[in-house]
Each structure stands twice: as structure tokens, then as C-alpha cells.
Amino acid sequence: MFEARFTEASLLKKILDAIKDLVQDANFECNESGVALQAMDNAHVSLVSLLLRGEGFDLYRVDKPESLGINLNSMSKIMRCAGNNDSVTMDKVESADTVRFLFESPSADRMSEFHLKLMDIDSETLEIPEAMYHAEVELPSAELRRIVADLVTMGDSVRVSVSKEGVRFTVKGDEGSGSVILRQSTGVDKPEDAIHVLMNEPVEQSFALKYLNLFCKAAPLSARVQIKLSRDAPLLVNYAMSNVGHLAFYLAPKIGDEEDEQ
Amino acid sequence: MPPQERWEKRARVREWAIGIDEAGRGPVLGPLVYAACACPAGCEGTRIPSGVTDSKQLSAAQRETLYGQLRRRPPDQLATWTVVISPQEISAKMLAPRKINLNTISHDAALRLVAQAIDAGYFITEAYVDTVGGAAEYERKFRERFPSLRRVVVQAKADSAFALVSAASIVAKVTRDRQLRAWAMPRGIQDGDAGRACGPAVDWGSGYPSDPDTQQWLARNVHPVFGYPPLVRFSWSTCEERLRRHAVKVTWAVSEGEQLKPAKADSILHFFLRKEQGTSRKRPGWCLRRLGMTRE
The missing domain is CATH 3.10.150.10 (DNA Polymerase III, subunit A, domain 2)
Known part of the structure; x- marks a missing residue:
């Protein structure tokens, strides 16, 4: 039962x-x-x-x-x-x-x-190791949804880079390019709007906007969202539901783009 | 019982210690050689020929003599293994789109040596290793991969602290020297100096980038299109610089404005390993592939 x-x-x-x-x-x-x-x-x-x-x-x-x-x-x-x-x-x-x-x-x-x-589904369970991430960003989920919705109109992939200045989302498309930068802010008036950037090491990776856009459909679940990045590891987008649990998305980075940069 | 079977049986019941060391990490020329030397645990004093010490403190002739003694020991008293990583393999791995650094290549080679020893029927319980990169992570790799190891010592200067590691360092050094000496240039490639054929006794010096002889050899032998013969590690910065200066600039058919490859998201399966249904046992080597950990 x-x-x-x-x-x-x-x-x-x-x-x-x-x-x-x-x-x-x-x-x-x-x-x-x-x-x-x-x-x-x-x-x-x-x-x-x-x-x-x-x-x-x-x-x-x-x-x-x-x-x-x-x-x-x-x-x-x-x-x-x-x-x-x-x-x-x-x-x-x-x-x-x-x-x-x-x-x-x-x-x-x-x-x-x-x-x-009910159905019989053959599914593979994957081991998700507890990885140490190079950078963690916590921001309002509506903010992330807006950034992704804005950038998805410009191109296929977004370059996310975390550095000392903050977190930057860059898109390059056929018509042009754009970028959004978020700086650390404590949100004195509204703590729910705060942006926390925790960087152990600078990271820069590209991701498919199509998937990020789908992830952002989880924004109504939680006012805040956590993004964790590591070099050579999938991106983690985590929506924590207080007292209930979490909904986490992992996204493999785009490899081709890295080569182009070099 | 034939002698072969007899020692195999004895090797299984006895606990063996293994020492691992390498030769040729730094040079821009020639292979990287990893060697292991194993003997029954606690018997290092009697099984290892006297005079064995850190290979750097021995002359080439002394090393050759000791190498001969080490290789002549019967396999139930002392055993050696080598893993030779060619310069081409090093270049390919370090320059691949998904780069594998020299530390990871080294760690994999050392783990392969222990695997070889275990596959050969030796019951290895102790390992002594000269460190490369972070000692703690290196040690963890050994422990995860080989749970039977009761003692793993990964430390700097292990080649002078443990006789087994010294012995391994001699085997590695001699193997590398012999390979370099016997290195045959592919047909048609000649030492650039006045068209002189590249014989076995070439004057490339020690192979270290800091050696002026090596630098001169590199200067003589850079080909504007093909670069260097396969003896050279292309991934060394000294080569990169020389190629940038002396080799012709290649314009690829794809213009710079175009993307080289259709941008393709990589699979998540490259990062997470499938879990076997119904078992929660952690397999050694599970984990994020590209966080510098070993794969099965």
C-alpha cells in the first residue's frame, strides 16, 4: 500500500x-x-x-x-x-x-x-556524485527565467561565466549578441531579491538555452534558484521547495563552443 | 608440481609489497616510463640487490648492472613491470579537445601497473609510490581502485626512502634510456643538420627543454608542415613556441567566421555513470569522469 x-x-x-x-x-x-x-x-x-x-x-x-x-x-x-x-x-x-x-x-x-x-519503464539510474562546485550563484528564480527568456530569442547557447565581478550570461546569435551581468547584492530592502555569488574558482561554460528555458518552467516552485557550475562538470540548477524537497536539473555543457574559443 | 605453478601458488598466499616510480616526465623527447617492482612484504632487505638506491645517484653503468640483477631474480622473489607511454600518446592526450593532463596520465599508468601485478597472480597489500600531483588524491585513487591494499604510501622522494621504489626507479630509467637509444627515426626523416641521417647515437642531449643540446636539436628538426618526428612531445610549451615561430601558418578550409563544428550539447552520460539496478555498491572509478578521476 x-x-x-x-x-x-x-x-x-x-x-x-x-x-x-x-x-x-x-x-x-x-x-x-x-x-x-x-x-x-x-x-x-x-x-x-x-x-x-x-x-x-x-x-x-x-x-x-x-x-x-x-x-x-x-x-x-x-x-x-x-x-x-x-x-x-x-x-x-x-x-x-x-x-x-x-x-x-x-x-x-x-x-x-x-x-x-501504470507503465513498466526501463530507466537507468545514474550516480550523481556529491561534487564540489567551483562556483555557486543564488538568485531569484524569476530573474533567471527572465534572463533565459530574453537570451533564447538571440541564439542557441549561452555562455555562463562566473568571475570576481559577478555572473555573466552571454549569447551570440546570427543577428547579434547580448549579455546580462548580475553582481552580488544583498537586497537590503528585499532579501528575496538578493543575488549571492560564491566563487572558488572562475568558471566559464556554454549551455544550450533550449534546456535552460525548459528548466525555468520550475520557477513557480520556488522564489529562489541555485545555479552551481564546475569546469568539466554538468551545470546544476536547483529549485529548493522549503520543507518538501527539491527539483534539480543537471545540464551537460556544450563542448564544441569551448574549442572555438581557444 | 612444475616450478611455474609452484611459485604462482606461493605468490598468491604471500602478501606482496609494490613500489612504483617513473622516468621521463619532464623531457620533451621520448617516452614516459612507469615501472613497478614487487617483492614479498617485509623482505625488501633480502630480495633487493645491494646498491639499489635512487636512480639519480647512480651512474648509467651502475644502473645497467642493477637492472640486470633485478630482472634476473626469480619471479617468486622479485618481480618487475613497466608501462611505456609513447610521446605520441602524451601529445595526443594532452592536446585532445578534452584534455587529459600529465598527472592523470601518470596516475593511470601507476594504477595500471598495480592491476598488472594483481592480474599476474600477486596478492598485493602494500604500495609505495612517489607522488605526482596531490598525494592525497593519488592515494585515494589507489585505495578506491584496489580495496585489497592495506597500506598505501604516496609521498615525495619515495625513491630514496623505500628500496622498492628505488628499484622501480632504476627499471624505469634504464627502460627509458634503452628506448631512447634504440629510437629509430621513421624512414625519410633525417636530422636537419646538413642532411645527416639520424643514427642511433644522436645528439639531442638530455631531452630536457632546459638543455642547450636539446634546444639545438629541436631547432634543427622542426619541419614547416609536419612539425616534429614522433619522438617529440608536441604538447610541451617549448615545441608550441617553436612551431608557432618556424612552422607555416595553416589556414583551415573552414573560415573563421563559421563554426568549426555544429554546436552540439554533450551527453550527460559523459559525466554521470549508470547505476546498476538493485545494487547500491559503489564501484571503484565511478564518478564524474572529467573531474580528474580514473575510469574503469
Whole structure:
């Protein structure tokens, strides 16, 4: 028996919206500690890692660890049937081949339930080492979304460089080029707008804007986003959901661009 | 029981110590040689010929004599292995789009030596290594790759501190010297000096970039199109400078405005390793490939 209840169905909806364009099918691994999902996009360029801790749910029960293979698009369709303030309960009995979604309005006068067929998904789990990153940037997620949305109109790839002056996003396209630089700021009036740049070593890497743009769909999940970079390692874009868990994206750097620079 | 089988059996039950050292990291010419010398742990005093010490303190003739003695020992008393990394391999790895630095090349060679010893049936429990790069990381690589090692000592000047490392340094040095002496220039390549054919006894000096003889040889032998013969490590800065000055400038068919390659995002699988389903055991060599760690 697996049973998990969230007061805010909207949170689950936002998570699905953030990853369904990147990954079609994925396994939700449910065990005592929580629900985890790890999946790569079709081109194997990026990796999504979602963790929802058990204590983040209002009710969480797993008798035996289970792997729920779900088509994210179908799940997203079901989640769209939830009202904004509804709570959601997901459950599955051990032998069943479907998972049930139960939506309840706050006043408990409306209930809807949907069953989603589970799939057998052959997925590879990757070992993600706890790497030391050369540079870490924390900024408002809306800011990152805006930068990426602005730059994606200009070119395919963005060069992210962290130096003493701050973090710089540079794009070069056929029509022209552009760059955005963010400097360290403490956000005296609004701490939520602060930009923290932590640099152990200067880093400069190129990434596909297409993927960054998809990652930024997770902005509604968290007001803040962390970006971590290392030379010769994937970029980490992490949206921490307070008390619940995190949604992290890893993106392989573009190699070709580095050669061109030299 | 035939003698071969007998010593193999004995080698397995005894605990062996291995010492590793290299020759030819600095020179711009010739191969980098890694050598290992192993003997039963605790028997270094009786198994290693007397007179073995840091190869730098011995004359070439002394090294040759000791090398002969070391190689003649029966394999159940003392064993040696070598890994020769050609200058071409060094150039290729250091100049590849995804560069592998000399430290990583060195670490891989040292790990390969231990793997060879273990594959040959020796039960290796102790390793003594002269350090290259960070000692702590180097030691960690050994421990991760070979969990059977009970003792790993990675330290500077190990070639004078441990007899096994001294012995390994002699084997490495002699192997490199012999290879250099026997180096045959590919057909058609001649020493640039007055068209004189490049015989076995060439005057390239010590091979170190600081040696004036070596510099003169490099100056004589730079070809405007092909650069240097395969004996030379192209990745050394002294070569790069010379090629920039003396070789012709190449204009590639692709104009500079165009991109050399279609910009292609690399796969995330280059960075993360697949985890075997159902097992959480960490395999040695797992990890970010390009953070300078070894691969399986």
C-alpha cells in the first residue's frame, strides 16, 4: 500500500508542468523516506532529479518500496482537473496496476477521483556524485527565467561565466549578441531579491538555452534558484521547495563552443 | 608440481609489497616510463640487490648492472613491470579537445601497473609510490581502485626512502634510456643538420627543454608542415613556441567566421555513470569522469 496526501494539489501540478516537456515517462520511486524521480531527456543532455520528502506530505505511508512508472503527460492531464485549492491524495494498493488520484475541495463538498494506468519503464539510474562546485550563484528564480527568456530569442547557447565581478550570461546569435551581468547584492530592502555569488574558482561554460528555458518552467516552485557550475562538470540548477524537497536539473555543457574559443 | 605453478601458488598466499616510480616526465623527447617492482612484504632487505638506491645517484653503468640483477631474480622473489607511454600518446592526450593532463596520465599508468601485478597472480597489500600531483588524491585513487591494499604510501622522494621504489626507479630509467637509444627515426626523416641521417647515437642531449643540446636539436628538426618526428612531445610549451615561430601558418578550409563544428550539447552520460539496478555498491572509478578521476 502506498498513500500520500498533499494539501496543495497545485504544487504537484507545478512540478509536473516543470518536467513534462523534458521527460515523457518516468518512475516515481516511493520508499519510506519519500518519493524520488530521476530521468533524462530523450537526447540524454539533461537530467531531472526530483525529491519529495515523506515529511513534506500531510500523510505519507509506504508499506513496501514501490516504483510507479508514469507517463508524465497523462499525469499532467489528470492534475489539471484539480482545483487550485484542492488537496490531492495518491494511493495504490500493492497488486493494482493503476494509481488513484483523489482531489478534495477545501470545504470537502466536492471530490473527484482519477485512475492512471501504470507503465513498466526501463530507466537507468545514474550516480550523481556529491561534487564540489567551483562556483555557486543564488538568485531569484524569476530573474533567471527572465534572463533565459530574453537570451533564447538571440541564439542557441549561452555562455555562463562566473568571475570576481559577478555572473555573466552571454549569447551570440546570427543577428547579434547580448549579455546580462548580475553582481552580488544583498537586497537590503528585499532579501528575496538578493543575488549571492560564491566563487572558488572562475568558471566559464556554454549551455544550450533550449534546456535552460525548459528548466525555468520550475520557477513557480520556488522564489529562489541555485545555479552551481564546475569546469568539466554538468551545470546544476536547483529549485529548493522549503520543507518538501527539491527539483534539480543537471545540464551537460556544450563542448564544441569551448574549442572555438581557444 | 612444475616450478611455474609452484611459485604462482606461493605468490598468491604471500602478501606482496609494490613500489612504483617513473622516468621521463619532464623531457620533451621520448617516452614516459612507469615501472613497478614487487617483492614479498617485509623482505625488501633480502630480495633487493645491494646498491639499489635512487636512480639519480647512480651512474648509467651502475644502473645497467642493477637492472640486470633485478630482472634476473626469480619471479617468486622479485618481480618487475613497466608501462611505456609513447610521446605520441602524451601529445595526443594532452592536446585532445578534452584534455587529459600529465598527472592523470601518470596516475593511470601507476594504477595500471598495480592491476598488472594483481592480474599476474600477486596478492598485493602494500604500495609505495612517489607522488605526482596531490598525494592525497593519488592515494585515494589507489585505495578506491584496489580495496585489497592495506597500506598505501604516496609521498615525495619515495625513491630514496623505500628500496622498492628505488628499484622501480632504476627499471624505469634504464627502460627509458634503452628506448631512447634504440629510437629509430621513421624512414625519410633525417636530422636537419646538413642532411645527416639520424643514427642511433644522436645528439639531442638530455631531452630536457632546459638543455642547450636539446634546444639545438629541436631547432634543427622542426619541419614547416609536419612539425616534429614522433619522438617529440608536441604538447610541451617549448615545441608550441617553436612551431608557432618556424612552422607555416595553416589556414583551415573552414573560415573563421563559421563554426568549426555544429554546436552540439554533450551527453550527460559523459559525466554521470549508470547505476546498476538493485545494487547500491559503489564501484571503484565511478564518478564524474572529467573531474580528474580514473575510469574503469
